Amino acid sequence: MFADIILPFATPMLYTYAVPEDMQGAITEGTRVLVQFGKKKIYSAIVYKLHEKFSSAHEIKSILSFYDDASAISKKQLELWQWIASYYMCSLGEVFNAAVPSVFKLESETSVFLNPDFDEDVVTTDYEEMIVQALQKKQAMTMNEVDELISKRSFSVINKMIENKVVFPEEKLAEKYKPRYQQYIALAENFNTEETLQAAFESLKRAPAQIKALELILSLIEENKNSDILKPPTEVFPGFSTALSALTKKEILVINKKEISRLDEEISAEKDISVLNSYQNEALKKIKALFAEKDIVLLHGITASGKTEVYIHLIQEYLNQGKQALYLLPEIAITSQIITRLRNVFGDRVCVYHSKFSDAEKYEIWTAVSGKNIHKKYDIVVGTRSAVFLPFSDLGCIIADEEHDASYKQTEPAPRYNARDTAIILARQNNAKVLLGSATPSVETYYNAISSKYGLVELSERFHDVMTPQILISDLRSARAKKTMQSHFSPMLMNAIRETLDEKGQVILFQNRRGFSPYLQCDACGWIPSCKKCAVMLTYHKYKTALVCHYCGYTVSIPKTCASCGSTEVLTKGFGTEKVEDEIAILFPEARLARMDMDTMTSRKKYIKVLTAFESGKIDILIGTQMITKGLDFENVRVVGILNADNMLHFPDFRSGERAFQLMAQVAGRAGRKGNRGKVIVQTSDPKHPVIVDFYHNEYINYIHKEIAERKEFLYPPFCRLIKIMLKHRDNNVVTSAALAMMTELNKIKDLHILGPENPVINKIEYFFLRNILIKLPKNNLNQEYKNKIQSVIQNIKANTNYKNLIVLCDVDMA
16 A cells, blocks of 8 residues: 655655555554655655555655544545645645644754764864764754754754764654643552551651641642642742652652643633624624525624624524634734633633644644544634634634735745635535625625625624714825924824823824834935845834844944945935834823834734733823734724825735725724724825725725726736746846746746736845746636646746746735
């Protein structure tokens, strides 16, 4: 018997291994196995297919071992992986790598051993001497340990030492998951009667600390209903740990290790499920009625209309049927408030899953969702895009909140999948239903709804009949002409902030650009500092006192003079969130400020700390990027300021208008959610722009219909499918030639509309020159056939020796 297996990295094909006779019957499709790949490396792999016949000119390696079914991949999961690989034009290995926790992807790591007979004369550098001295103290070191020892990548050093026979390498499998244990204390069986216990105390007459420790332990055991107790902290009283150690040596007490979960302790539901108002109840009824006819329904509900409560009621109905629910969110940032609301109702039946969890936590959640975890069983998963890969045992419904959000699309690395669209396929495999929710649905989703492919339910009233916020447009050109601007803030916005602070309200200021200033520029000659690795200007970060590239991380100190003409007049241009924070602190010194962007929110704890402080009224003005726009619910926000709408509108992308409207609508929805009517002030130099006009009149659907008509005319989604092919090479001439050759071959495929090759806006990143080719696929049943032909062209171009080291990336349904 033979097995085609999936390795956890990009390979253009599956590899075939022989199944040893003693493993036949135990190994099935989806089993995790251990195989040797290459001369020395050992990897965990997944069996994709079993078959009886295979011929090869080379010797076929055998599977080394296999793992139990706790880590097996189900048939449905493999089918989903295959769909992702085919649809998004990537390998199964890339899907495997993205889909499972890294604890399932064991691989051998190199350890080095000292040769006891090495020639000391060949050890010529300090690094080599350090490694030899370390290996004389310990038997072996991994390459990672050597890296840490000499504080640099050690490959070249170790390679030389191997050649000189100072050290020997060996491959060893690195186990990535280790159970967590806690120590528990119990009374030894020999002392479980009054007589034996009394004898124990008699024997301790000369050890008062041990008597005190034993009395404490016995009282704790009694409080715990005679069950083992968690080992107390080491120093309950001075000398406690020494006394405890003595009692265990005398075998009066025993210490046991018990495996525990890394996941949250049991959480009890605190609140009954809320009663829906008439609008929400009507929406829920329509959703359930449409689910009888369609598998996918769009809930278009304005901000603060109470969509989350509708979701909770829908989840409850599926739980009552014994089903599981997946609640998808586009970003980790939104999960904290949502998880609190769900746990208030459903308790510890809810878990969160996203990339910030440790590998061990991901493993435990994976097994808990599949029903194979001895500690936990989860019925509701709140997760970001990677949650679609979890092994649901009985999935009933999927809710994709903020379905329009571009964060659902994976950009790097492959697979470049859209979690919203993948969730629809996942639901189809499990006979589950999908509810897509948004105040500003994507053009594609809304078109599918009005075309009757999806069901459509509208929720157009705010919860508790709260009024929608008042939209005000502040004309920056007029304010600048009248010289009434205060820094980057118009009189209208300044007055609104002042009034809100006087009334003890809160303000959100949105600027979709982090850093202090987008760039520096010499006032004399126009020179702008740029990244040496990328074709992009460096952003000034005041708190780092440095210029930073937001694409590769390249950092330099602030130049004191112009590198071109020597002038000292090198000035900041534009503004980011950091500069907004600085200037608001000067203009409103009494206000308590906080900033939320990628620079400040470096951990989940910091994010929750700021949200909690803002929610409790300890922060008056919150400044941030799009991180503050999504799904957050604050009672006291009176004013939202959109500081620069223009930089969102004038981006070279066919979706720029749609994205700008969605961002503005989402951040506007944070205002006036409870009580007084909120106010949204949009600062723009182009108040007559069609998107600004429709936003002012709160006409998103009107805008969508105009956008649909325009996309139909120029053939853009939803009237075609887009594939972006990006070519990368360190030599600009090579990538230019390869792109032209690829374009020539692609033009031979009938019915494709092809644009390019073109230089992207940023045409060099990390020393790689870039070219883009955009393909518009007709929406028909031949999509996979077209993709196969495109992939064939790509493989032929990459095989050409003139284009050695060419990298080609495919992005299907690009965000």
